[in-house]
Amino acid sequence: MSVTVSDKGKQDTRKEAAKLFKVPERKLRKIKEIEESKPEAMEEIEKGTKTINEVHRQVKVEKREEERKKDTERIKTIKSPEEMFKEIKFSTIVIDPPWDWNDEG
Numbered sequence: 001m002s003v004t005v006s007d008k009g010k011q012d013t014r015k016e017a018a019k020l021f022k023v024p025e026r027k028l029r030k031i032k033e034i035e036e037s038k039p040e041a042m043e044e045i046e047k048g049t050k051t052i053n054e055v056h057r058q059v060k061v062e063k064r065e066e067e068r069k070k071d072t073e074r075i076k077t078i079k080s081p082e083e084m085f086k087e088i089k090f091s092t093i094v095i096d097p098p099w100d101w102n103d104e105g
Contacts, residue, residue: 014029014032030052030053033056033059034052034059037059037062038058038062041055041058041059
């Protein structure tokens with residue numbers, strides 16, 4: 001069996017494993033993500049109670065929720081524009097008064 005080496009000199013083992021076991025490379029990638037983030041779900045997949053796609057979808061939803069929570073906490077620490085402008089001193093102020101266009105011409 002030949003070994004594929006990428007341009008960077010690293011061996012592409014996932015690709016080779018996919019060829020060896022005749023499984024799509026994407027499926028191996030999903031399994032790896034599941035094992036890393038939710039290893040207890042592998043039992044459900046092995047038993048056949050859930051598919052790889054179901055568990056992977058669930059993992060993605062949980063990751064998104066976690067990111068939303070982090071973003072919510074991050075937003076709480078950000079000051080409002082009014083608060084920021086009170087602290088900042090500007091060297092130039094630009095004023096654009098409304099123009100009366102009805103008196104032309």
